[in-house]
Amino acid sequence: xxxxxxxxxxxLPFAIIFVYTMWHEFRRYRRDGSAEYGLSYDPETxxxxxxxxSEDETGYDPDDTDTPADADAMNDRTPTMTDAKSRIDDTVxxxxxxxxxxxxxxxxQCGFSSRVAGVLNYMGVEFSDVNVLADEDIRQGIKDYSDxxxxxQLYVKGEFVGGCDIITEMTLSGExxxxxxxxxxxxxxxxxxxxxxxxx
Numbered sequence: 001x002x003x004x005x006x007x008x009x010x011x012l013p014f015a016i017i018f019v020y021t022m023w024h025e026f027r028r029y030r031r032d033g034s035a036e037y038g039l040s041y042d043p044e045t046x047x048x049x050x051x052x053x054s055e056d057e058t059g060y061d062p063d064d065t066d067t068p069a070d071a072d073a074m075n076d077r078t079p080t081m082t083d084a085k086s087r088i089d090d091t092v093x094x095x096x097x098x099x100x101x102x103x104x105x106x107x108x109q110c111g112f113s114s115r116v117a118g119v120l121n122y123m124g125v126e127f128s129d130v131n132v133l134a135d136e137d138i139r140q141g142i143k144d145y146s147d148x149x150x151x152x153q154l155y156v157k158g159e160f161v162g163g164c165d166i167i168t169e170m171t172l173s174g175e176x177x178x179x180x181x182x183x184x185x186x187x188x189x190x191x192x193x194x195x196x197x198x199x200x
Contacts, residue, residue, distance in 0.1 A: 084141030092155040096185050097127035100142045101152040105129040112164040113152045119171055120154075122195065124188040125180070157183045172196055 092098050103109030105117045120127050132139035132151055146153055146160045154161045156179060161167065170176040171192065180187045
């Protein structure tokens with residue numbers, strides 16, 4: 001009996017570490033999504049599953065939260081930010097669809113950016129991607145430009161459409177299809193329907 005108790009006491013720390021690691025990985029999985037672009041392939045049925053929803057996804061990104069120190073830094077960079085605003089304005093007006101995101105459309109670097117890029121890629125939409133991680137002025141400047149606190153941000157014909165939650169809702173309601181049709185943006189209607197069917 002004493003031997004069993006000693007073994008349990010010795011193994012208990014490892015069990016706690018294992019449970020904590022699994023819990024941490026599960027939280028990361030829920031936050032970032034399980035597959036690139038929110039798509040997964042099932043070899044048994046030879047089909048692609050489209051999942052763009054997460055039960056508790058709010059579009060909030062802790063990395064994008066501004067602090068008082070950030071505000072002080074921004075005050076020191078006002079001329080640079082004016083230049084950033086001009087560059088952003090030129091970019092959103094130079095292409096029909098522009099996505100400001102973390103990473104690129106081929107290699108997103110956050111779950112929210114991956115989700116929106118995945119929807120656009122799956123629907124066959126031609127769009128320009130701007131990696132805000134490559135330029136701190138653009139990363140802050142796009143929030144000021146749209147008066148929207150988080151990234152990603154989608155623009156169609158120079159107009160701000162929304163972030164991850166809004167694009168998700170518009171995709172499922174068919175409003176994104178309508179916006180693309182109204183704006184003359186080419187997209188795959190069947191792919192849009194598949195997304196809605198997968199999330200019905």
